[in-house]
Amino acid sequence: MATILETRHADVMPLGHAPQDNYLTHGRGFLSWALTLDHKRIGVMYLCAVCSAFLLGGIFAMLLRTELLMPKNGPEDVFLFTRDAYNQLFTLHGAIMVFLFIIPGIPAALGNFILPIMLGAKDVAFPRLNLCSFYLWLVGALFFVLMLVTGGLDTGWTFYTPYSTSTSTAVVTAVFGAFILGFSSIFTGLNFIVTVHTMRPPGMTWFRMPLFLWAIYSTALVQVLATPVLAITLLLLIAERTLGIGIFDPALGGDPVLFQHFFWFYSHPAVYIMILPAFGVISELITTFSRKHIFGYRFIAYSSVAIAILGFLVWAHHMFVSGQSAISAMVFSAITFTISIPTAIKIFNWLATMYKGSISYATPMCYALAFIFLFTIGGLTGLPLGTLSTDIHLHDTYFVVAHFHYVMMGGTLIAFLGALFYWWPKMFGRMYHERLGQISAVIVFLGFNATFFPQFIMGAKGMPRRYANYLPEYHAWHVASTIGAYTLGIGLVIAAIALIWGLYRGKRAPANPWGSATLEWQCSSPPPHNNFDAPPVVGDPYAIHQLVYDPDQSAWVPRQEKIVESEAMLERHTDAGTTGH
């Protein structure tokens, strides 16, 4: 066996230059992209698409932060935008960021590219369905654009009835767009579940799967189980608005609280669709850049699944003051607390992984370290929101806004950026600008805290969210927050420059620039059309000590003589060789 392994390694391992025939060069012209069934190309198309959506959502965020620079006197006083325009701005910011960016962000864009390669498969199980998901995303996005030009949307991204059934904006178009995006997400999740179950090559057991795959798999479970409820909710909302079927509209005998139950049954698990993949990314980044085996692999893997399942049981904590019963509030508060445990476990395990490591400050790691800091704040500020009596005070204030931005942006977006820098060389075969990347991480970190930390304070003092106007006592905090937002924007632009510069000027990426042991680093950068020119060697995904840095190739290469020994060790550690599915 050892001889086989060694020969395989010789075939596979880093070539130091991009192969002529890779997935980018395999087929030319518009149609070769538009009709591609290659998960890597679909991933790249998704990446462009979600980044455009992020840009749009970001512009709306900047505009609404600018509007909040000044408090106003009374309803007629205007700074830059009218009240209606402001309401549209925060709605569009929320709806675009949630439905078009953050839900498909890591799973559909990066997951699509990475998941099959990491798994050692040639493609996802259903490549056509995969392409179909992308086009559904595109159609959904088109409906959002259509909504933008035909009256906009001012319901908040939550579409609460009866406001959404009575406002004059283009609710039906937006809701239909979100409905379609829901199916895009369902199909992506379905594809990933089947891929993980049936496309694992021999040797790739469940407990040899990198934690990113566990995270994406858990995410996919949530996508398939929760999103259909959103679909039926939105369908009923469309029927409510166009026909008046009387299920959600109190004027017709319907029940708005029922709508909230429907909506949050999806939308709370959906926050785990957003954050779980980020956990996966951070597990990969911490271990690679600390040059350590991940600490507590199984606890992290199980905690992903646990979060996915528990995430279904807490939805009504968004409704503690909505008129739901006290008993429900109690039950949902109790379950909400339990979800903090698996989350805390992850953070402790990441820290333990760093212990006695050799920590590199490459850009992805800078983002990962920022993630731990910001996500810890985001997670801990969830506690007063889960505590019933304090939630009554904090609900629908800026405290909530700050909390979920710390989780969604300080968590998911930061992880997305880290992942982008990390896999950029793999995706496009060139290194990004390291120094600029590090600078961007620092600026984003500072700007982010400046933007959202003041919002915690405002919220605790009682500043309600979704307010176009505010009392003068909050003025200084709002100014600080807006300045922070501009800083954050600048940081993001620098990050984009660092990446795009790499596409044109970056030096050629070796197969394994970071010394990571997961399978995607065994194929060349960028990967060939069929992912692997030779079958990858499946082993412990975190056996990083098997790799040594080779200055000649400026890449990491396997420590050949160590392989046999490590195989033996690996079998001791992963006793699940025959677990199968």
Place this chain on the structure above:
Amino acid sequence: MKRFPQCGCVASDDRTNGSNRKQRNVFMAAHAHDHAEYNPIGHVASKPMLLTVFFLLVGLTALTIWQGTQLELGTWELIIVLVIATAKASLVVLFFMHLRYDKPLNVFAFLSSLLFMSLFIGLTLADAVNYQPEVSAKEEDAASP
């Protein structure tokens, strides 16, 4: 319900995991000539089974109609109706959808959908029981005396 000899063989074989599916094909090929109704990949439903299930379904439908239109059972009615419907649904799932012969994973997937559905409906209902009073009901109370 009749047991079909070929089912036992396939059912146990279906529990093999993906990685040794090749072996299983070999295994099946060896048995191929034992069964007239053989498929290399999945379980073939036999004619008598399909017909039995269908007539059972029609019979249960008749029963539930009789019960629903002729009997006055009050609150029990809902429960009985649901029990019969669930019996019918189980027949369809187990035999028409051959879940009885399917991989445990698929069974698990289907059951999980029922679990999450009952969570959704159950917890929402539990909340709805304790709703705040409706304005319309109060207005009528005020108007009626």
Place this chain on the structure above:
Amino acid sequence: MSATADPSTATADPHGTAGHGHGHDDHHEPFLAHHFESWQQQFDAGKLGVWAFLVQEVLFFSGLFCAYAVYRMLHPEVFEYADQFLSVPHGAFNTVVLLFSSLTMAWGVRCAMLGQRNGLIGCLAVTLFCAALFLGVKAYEYSEKYHAQLIWAGADPLTVSPSGMQAGAGHLLELDPEKRAVGEQLEERLASTLHYLEFGMGVVGLLTLAAAVGIYYAKPERIGLAVVFGAISLSAIAIVIGAMASMGIHHMMHASGHEATADSEAEAAHMAEAEDEPPVHTATPGTAEIAGSTHGASVKAELSRPQRLGTFFGIYYAMTGVHALHILGGMVVLTWLLARAVKGHFTPNYFGPVDYVGLYWHLVDLVWIYLFPLLYLIG
């Protein structure tokens, strides 16, 4: 390589470029996708995918069942009142039709697995026919309810909000008691609606039949297209038969007088109105009759309907409508299967699509198995 199948083997061969020992694994097979190693793997992946899709479907429908459960628990009187408008015979007929279509579908899967092409074609055609028959009966039921003003809240002029606001704008029918259809008028309107439907569907059926036959003889190589036209023709004719059959059931029931169908109910209400008697179905205390004492008889009969009748019908139309959409979707994929079956695509190794569509179709049946008693039988 992969034949060794020992999970601890540390190499993977995602290509399958190395030796294949089995006949099934020939990658030149037309329907084995490149990224699968074997028919079995392809089938298992597809099957898991379909089950995951069905999980998705169950949760999709769970929203409707949840709305049903909540409203039924909060307003049982509305459901008891509304139950009389749903015709059990029609529902029962449709139930049996769907059960039978499930049988033929399961039989079709069996035929596909055994490589019986003709049996498969026959089973698929019967399944498609039953699906359309179901829709025909549903069309009858919808038009009957429409004419009897049994509509969802927003279209029902009598659903007025609790806080005194007006119902949604578009009134489909007029309020004026003079113009309200009494039983016979209603029957006439219903019959004429159905005649339009039957005529339209008949024309579609004949035209598509002609197209199918024409293509079959003129361009035998476009057999798939001919099958599609044939399937549309079959469906259209089945819808006509369904509508006619329901009218037949309706007359039979009317003659025997067992069931209070929607129009006889409206008739009864109008009798009550004419005689200025208390309404036939007095509302449960605490729900309606807000203005009963001060109002003319014309409003009285209307207000005897529980206040949230519109919500019940909102739920009714949402549930049966979404289910009917699934039937329609099923008909589309059945047509696709039929075309492929005629072309002879399916073999004992490659019957996945038939099996998958079958699973979907049984799930649609499954939903109806619950809808029928929950809507038609609980009074």
Place this chain on the structure above:
Amino acid sequence: MTLFRLLALPAAGEASLWLPEQASTVAASVDEAWWLVYWVSAVFFAIIVVAQVYFMWAYRRRAGWTEQKTAHHNFPLELTWSIIPSLIIVVMFVKGFLGFLDMRMPPADTYDITVVARKWSWSFIYPNGVVHPELHVPVDRNVKLVMSSDDVIHSLFVPVFRVKQDIVPGRYNYLWFNATKPGTYDLECTEYCGTNHSEMRTKTVVHEPGGMERWLEDRIEDIMKMPPIELGTLLYNQRGCSQCHMVDGKGGTVGPKFEQTFGNRHQFTDGSQAVGDENYIRESVMNPQAQVRTGFPPTMPTYKGLFREAEIRGLIAFIKSQNPKFKAEAEREYAKPAGETEAGDASPDSDLPDGGANGAASADEN
């Protein structure tokens, strides 16, 4: 020292960096829960960040340092850091839940105020029938708000009381509190409700003992002093008439437009006819189902016992003045104050702003 107090440990009831001052009985319990969570979070945050920063420094990649092999997992350790947080969150949950129960269970002897929320204003209806856009409550008394909404979901939030409750249309929602400190505080809508959501703010005034009664009497006097047409306009805006009846092209369309009500001949569903005069309007308000105009649904609720005589007079004056033909006559006829107390000074200065959300004008009087 001040900084420290601001950050973490304010004296009981005072404002800190985080929380506004306390002005209700439940606020103390909420704040205790807050500080409990706050300190637990602070400790965990400190542990995590100190460890992170230390590792970042001590194990940075540098010449002469290479990673050390450590265990891949340590079950007792992992179990410990799962179980300890679990125990802590149980404490938090119980603390929060007990506080919540207090907030959700109103005591028996409450002073009830009816609240009607609409886009984008509040009406607080006091036990003696006074309707006012500000919330006035007596100090040290259990107050219960019985709240309903005319249109979309609103939410009533008084930060210093630490109470908040959504107001869902179609249902009654309740909120109770016991104000402990006289003063004037903010009251905000916290459920997004459209264009002027951020302007749907008003004042909460907590009166000293005896002050509440005086204030209510003053409000009745105000009504009596108002010119009837002005009073009618106010009632039209505050009491929900505008939901169904249109004036100047604004308002609902369910009921008849007020432009055409006075002086025109109307057809009723029972076949009779009548001219819209003072008596007709009075009857329509007090017993609306007696004569329902054809073409309109019989949905008008009765206001019997809900209006004072002066207020009905005001409404009649207002509706009469809406018909251009009778405007001048109405102005002449209803020149005297609605209460007809003292003749003459029909002062246009009202203490009641006309139903707007902006209660600033009237806040000063307190």
